[in-house]
Amino acid sequence: MSTTSQKHRDFVAEPMGDKPVTALSGIGEVLGNKLEEQGFDRAFVVLGQYLLLRKDGELFTEWLKDTSGANTRNATSCSQCLREWCDSFL
Amino acid sequence: MPVFVEDPAQFSKPRLKSELIAHNVTLPAVESKKQVYVELYLKHIVQKSAADFSSDEEDDDVVEVQDSQDFEEEEKDPEMLDPSVLTDDKLKTTLLKYGVEAGPIVATTRSIYERKLQRLLKPAQPRQNGGTGDADQYSDSEGEEETGSQQGSPETVSLMEENLHVDMWFESRIPLSSSGPEIKRGNNRSSNQGPCPRPYWQEAATVDKYTMTNRSLFITPKTSLFKRQIKEPVTDVLMEMFPETEPTPTGIAATRRRPIKGAAGRPVQFKYPDLPASPMTLQRWAVEPRLVPLWVQILVFFIVACLLYLIYASMEDGLANPFVALLDNLSMETETEGLSLQAEP
Numbered sequence: 001m002s003t004t005s006q007k008h009r010d011f012v013a014e015p016m017g018d019k020p021v022t023a024l025s026g027i028g029e030v031l032g033n034k035l036e037e038q039g040f041d042r043a044f045v046v047l048g049q050y051l052l053l054r055k056d057g058e059l060f061t062e063w064l065k066d067t068s069g070a071n072t073r074n075a076t077s078c079s080q081c082l083r084e085w086c087d088s089f090l
Numbered sequence: 091m092p093v094f095v096e097d098p099a100q101f102s103k104p105r106l107k108s109e110l111i112a113h114n115v116t117l118p119a120v121e122s123k124k125q126v127y128v129e130l131y132l133k134h135i136v137q138k139s140a141a142d143f144s145s146d147e148e149d150d151d152v153v154e155v156q157d158s159q160d161f162e163e164e165e166k167d168p169e170m171l172d173p174s175v176l177t178d179d180k181l182k183t184t185l186l187k188y189g190v191e192a193g194p195i196v197a198t199t200r201s202i203y204e205r206k207l208q209r210l211l212k213p214a215q216p217r218q219n220g221g222t223g224d225a226d227q228y229s230d231s232e233g234e235e236e237t238g239s240q241q242g243s244p245e246t247v248s249l250m251e252e253n254l255h256v257d258m259w260f261e262s263r264i265p266l267s268s269s270g271p272e273i274k275r276g277n278n279r280s281s282n283q284g285p286c287p288r289p290y291w292q293e294a295a296t297v298d299k300y301t302m303t304n305r306s307l308f309i310t311p312k313t314s315l316f317k318r319q320i321k322e323p324v325t326d327v328l329m330e331m332f333p334e335t336e337p338t339p340t341g342i343a344a345t346r347r348r349p350i351k352g353a354a355g356r357p358v359q360f361k362y363p364d365l366p367a368s369p370m371t372l373q374r375w376a377v378e379p380r381l382v383p384l385w386v387q388i389l390v391f392f393i394v395a396c397l398l399y400l401i402y403a404s405m406e407d408g409l410a411n412p413f414v415a416l417l418d419n420l421s422m423e424t425e426t427e428g429l430s431l432q433a434e435p
Contacts, residue, residue: 053202054193063202 008077011043012084019043026070026077034068050082057083111187173204173211181207 004012008025016023022032023043040046053059060082061075070078173181178195181203185192188210192203 049198052193052196052199054191056193059202059206062205063199066201 004080005077008081008084011081012088015089016043016047016085021046024078025081026074027068028074031068031070031074038067040067046078047082047085050079050086055083055086173207185210 005025007023011019011023011025019042020032021027021035021040021043022029024046027035027046035041035046040049049063050060053063057076057079060079061072064070064075064078065072173184176184178200181200182192182195185203185207188207190203190206190210192206193199195203
């Protein structure tokens with residue numbers, strides 16, 4: 001992915017605080033709902049899962065595809081967004 | 091199985107350990123001495139390899155022997171490493187054995203790691219089934235393995251061996267028209283490669299076994315994994331963009347430059363409407379209707395009106411008062427002047 005979306009830049013620009021899961025880039029309303037159903041209602045919960053997988057982007061995208069039915073593009077976008085967030089705030 | 095005959099007493103302790111792990115031998119206690127490791131090594135590994143080494147002679151009977159041994163190992167392997175049966179700890183150590191440094195295995199991560207282990211357990215499957223010896227078609231899975239190895243350094247060596255072995259394997263497959271001896275020679279060459287027989291090896295050995303049974307490699311159905319490997323990404327993005335494109339076994343057709351054709355006058359065929367709008371545009375759509383809601387407009391209007399009135403009022407006061415004061419002063423002066431004029435005479 002060469003360019004990043006506005007959502008990505010917005011998310012990476014500041015600490016995530018209490019942002020909803022839909023604030024993550026690549027997670028829209030539909031995917032957000034599916035994640036919320038499974039308890040991933042906040043962006044930081046998803047971050048937790050990302051960290052549990054040792055920041056492994058590959059595994060994380062796989063997990064996201066499984067849990068929310070995201071396609072590869074969305075999952076990769078979300079993983080990239082979390083990675084960059086971690087790079088600047090962790 | 092291929093092992094250099096070396097004196098195990100010369101091996102370093104970590105190496106002995108890794109050898110033992112590779113042969114699924116349970117390790118002794120952590121603080122035990124090197125001698126214990128050496129004994130275990132001699133007991134489990136050297137015996138095995140001694141049996142394997144006899145297969146170097148190009149004798150059909152011996153080949154049979156190796157066949158049966160491979161079968162044993164093949165059967166032993168999956169039952170030992172069925173990921174869903176393993177405990178969390180076992181799963182983690184098994185993954186570590188394959189060079190994957192697994193994180194904490196909890197409810198939400200376990201299934202991912204199970205799948206990962208499963209994938210690691212059968213990396214050689216597509217090679218058995220894939221009919222063509224096209225090395226670049228495997229680049230996908232090899233990339234995955236390499237990314238895996240970035241996390242676990244101990245696996246790098248065996249991965250290099252694995253790559254080497256793949257090369258050797260292709261070489262050994264080149265004289266396909268000729269039978270037994272030549273193929274076997276390729277096998278022997280490759281089997282001299284390394285002293286570290288991992289499950290990759292065991293899988294590779296089964297491949298060799300298939301070549302040795304003279305089963306024609308051209309006839310083997312080239313279905314399953316490798317077709318699946320290509321299909322999977324296609325269904326994700328490319329299938330969305332080019333729904334009418336048939337997935338080809340080479341996967342090259344998927345990257346044809348369709349848009350140029352479409353731009354050259356013909357109606358573009360792939361469906362734009364299905365392209366998911368970017369989150370940005372969606373946001374804009376959501377925002378635009380209530381960009382300036384009515385009540386905000388009214389509120390702003392009132393605020394501006396109030397401001398104007400206040401300014402006007404203060405202006406009026408500021409302007410009015412000085413004038414009034416001035417007029418008062420003037421009238422007072424004229425009055426006093428008049429009074430003084432009246433008083434003078």
